[in-house]
Amino acid sequence: MKRAVYPGSFDPMTYGHLDIIRRASQIFDVLIVSVLNNKEKTPLFSVEERVKILKEATKDLPNVEVDSFSGLLINYAAERDLHIAVRGLRAITDFEYELQIAQTNRKLSDEKLDTMFLTTSLEYAYLSSSSVKEIASFGGDISQCVPDFVAEMMFKKYQKA
Numbered sequence: 001m002k003r004a005v006y007p008g009s010f011d012p013m014t015y016g017h018l019d020i021i022r023r024a025s026q027i028f029d030v031l032i033v034s035v036l037n038n039k040e041k042t043p044l045f046s047v048e049e050r051v052k053i054l055k056e057a058t059k060d061l062p063n064v065e066v067d068s069f070s071g072l073l074i075n076y077a078a079e080r081d082l083h084i085a086v087r088g089l090r091a092i093t094d095f096e097y098e099l100q101i102a103q104t105n106r107k108l109s110d111e112k113l114d115t116m117f118l119t120t121s122l123e124y125a126y127l128s129s130s131s132v133k134e135i136a137s138f139g140g141d142i143s144q145c146v147p148d149f150v151a152e153m154m155f156k157k158y159q160k161a
């Protein structure tokens with residue numbers, strides 16, 4: 001059975017992430033989308049909220065599981081016996097950063113964790129969670145960036161702030 005992990009911050013999940021999830025779920029028998037619980041960052045959504053969003057958005061994909069992890073990806077992958085990490089590449093600017101992380105993970109894991117890249121569909125290549133948050137914080141239109149229920153959750157957060 002081919003299993004892979006798609007790790008990320010997903011703060012929040014965008015249509016760009018969902019595109020990678022859908023395509024990776026067709027390649028692997030099981031895809032585990034795992035949210036990084038990074039205590040050093042102050043995210044817009046808690047880990048629980050991000051997991052809930054991902055579960056809702058992937059409920060039509062039976063071979064997709066949503067989870068979360070803290071610490072190093074290689075340790076989480078070893079605990080769950082996962083040997084492939086999936087990441088999306090939008091542009092050459094992503095590549096340098098992603099290459100470094102992929103090579104670090106391969107080395108640190110004694111070659112037990114490899115990374116496979118999917119290139120983001122062109123229609124989502126411009127999207128990032130940070131820009132979606134900035135647009136939403138100014139009340140801009142994010143309907144082409146995230147599902148409606150996520151947009152509503154974001155606007156509620158910014159109204160409270």
Ligand code: PNS
Pocket residue numbers: 007008009010036071072073074101104105
């Ligand atoms: O969505 P992001 O923020 O681009 O995802 C980055 C992520 C979560 C894949 C990466 O930061 C990560 O795996 N962090 C966990 C700590 C770790 O294992 N770092 C790799 C060694 S540099």
